[in-house]
Amino acid sequence: MKALSPEDERKLYMYDLREIENILEAVLFAAGDSVSIEKLSEIINQDKKTTISIISNMEMKYKNSSRGIMLRRIGTGYQLCTKPEYDKYIIQLGYARKKQGLSQAAYETLAIIAYHQPVTRAYVEHIRGVNSDNVILNLVEKNLVCELGRQDSPGKPKLYGTTEEFLRVFGFNSVKDLPHIDVNDIQTVMDEIPVD
């Protein structure tokens, strides 16, 4: 058997890559939900690093080429979704799920939990200055916030953090994507806040 020329090898690789992309598209389509990188690399039988590079490449391709759908990273997984510009057509289907908006209290509470997670209810209340029991329960019910365990302090209060659904709804790739603010550093706070 004749050895492959570098050109042939490249072509073969291109073919394989295409096929892998097709597999990933099919799998993500069927999943509907986000699929973890671990699961994807298991399915395409590639290591995690290779899988990430393949899928990042796909993400760019969906974005730049003429497509109605796109790929987005959510936490440690990926999910197919429609491009936002086609929303006006999709709603004409008549059965797009209408999500109820959140209250101001919910946005505030979510903001505190997102920034400072894991946090206790007491911490949230300390910043908001009001009881936040029901608001947190409501966010947990909406699957935007979840319990992350208990703090190792008297009373062992519950610790809260944001969920994958939070990332999905607010369009963040991961919690690390949130703009960083260090509230403890007074000087930074003073510098950052414009005086008007």
Next chain:
Amino acid sequence: MKALSPEDERKLYMYDLREIENILEAVLFAAGDSVSIEKLSEIINQDKKTTISIISNMEMKYKNSSRGIMLRRIGTGYQLCTKPEYDKYIIQLGYARKKQGLSQAAYETLAIIAYHQPVTRAYVEHIRGVNSDNVILNLVEKNLVCELGRQDSPGKPKLYGTTEEFLRVFGFNSVKDLPHIDVNDIQTVMDEIPVD
């Protein structure tokens, strides 16, 4: 306003066609289910005939290009679905990888077979001192042990040995790779073991 040249018109149409295809992809993706031609033509604001020709064209494109999904006509509507050749990968989405260990009895039996292969069941039982029928059957079922033939002795008992799967799972290159037992007194015992 200047009139469009036929060339420009064609270009514009190409652009529009692309955009319409994107809209249809997004709409069909979000729908999940099949969407009627009537609904689709209403959404893209084209007559039924044009819609059918656009979507038939898309159907061909999905089919012939490197994609994981395709378009299917179902009754009077159309639906996006995965290409059948990727079914085996999609099925893996539902797979939960279960890690399973071996029982003490299985390890013992496997060790005797691995170190002394080919061996009969009687030999295994002689060393273990207990009936090993089920354990051996179980190891055969797990493809760690296989029949190697029959011993040329009264009753022609089956001979067992380890499989390639055994080498793979335990990470040995060959049976010669088995960890060496360096306990001298056990070696003496081995000499004493009668060969049946």
Next chain:
Amino acid sequence: MTNATHDCCVIKIKDFEGPFDLLFYLIEKNKIDIYDIPIVEITDQYMDYLFAMKEMDLEIASEFLVMAATLLHIKSRMLLPERKDEAEDDEDPREELILKLIEYKRVKDFAGILREREAEWKKVHYKLPELLPESAYEIELDVSPSLLKECYQKTLQVYYDRQNDESQKMKRIIQHERVSLRLKIKQLLDMLKRDVRLCFSAIFNLKKTSRLEVATGFLAALEIAKNGKAIIHQEVEFGEIYIEPRRVVRDEGA
């Protein structure tokens, strides 16, 4: 500064998420520099609102009252002439409140960003998952080569111990049988003392005693015969075995 009492009536306490929210409203309405809050005016306006709420017969949440107390406390500290012993910490009584307000402002800002992002990402639609066979799973063997070796060693050790144990057992059986043989000889001799002919099958019957005991009994009989203390007869092959005491001629040895 405008008089708050006038427009307070049109604002319901419910419109504010909490005391910080209300304070922020006042700060923004009065275009106040957050780092230099005119505490007297702000406190007055804040109290005006609370009084207005009370007049409207609305229940005032305790948090609003706590803030009122805090504001009044700060106000009193600002108004009192600075005492010498307090001068050393040189602390602005407003500092803690300002920091909390800044922290709250960040939260409010981020909450606004979240609201915007949510509206933007609401335009993205997802697909419902396809039905997949649920029960499918792949079994991955989790094995350890060192455990295989360990088990092998242990098995051989157990085998070795058992072999030793079995030879030990055999010795014990023999020992036990020796005692038993002696016992059987004694039993037979006792019976023979009564000067009768013994029927072997009557004494040692396989239906009543074990094979081992029958064999031992037979050995005992042979032993006695050998020592000249009994005579064994068997008239036909496989027939009954009789054991008779042999008279000792006393004067023989005399």
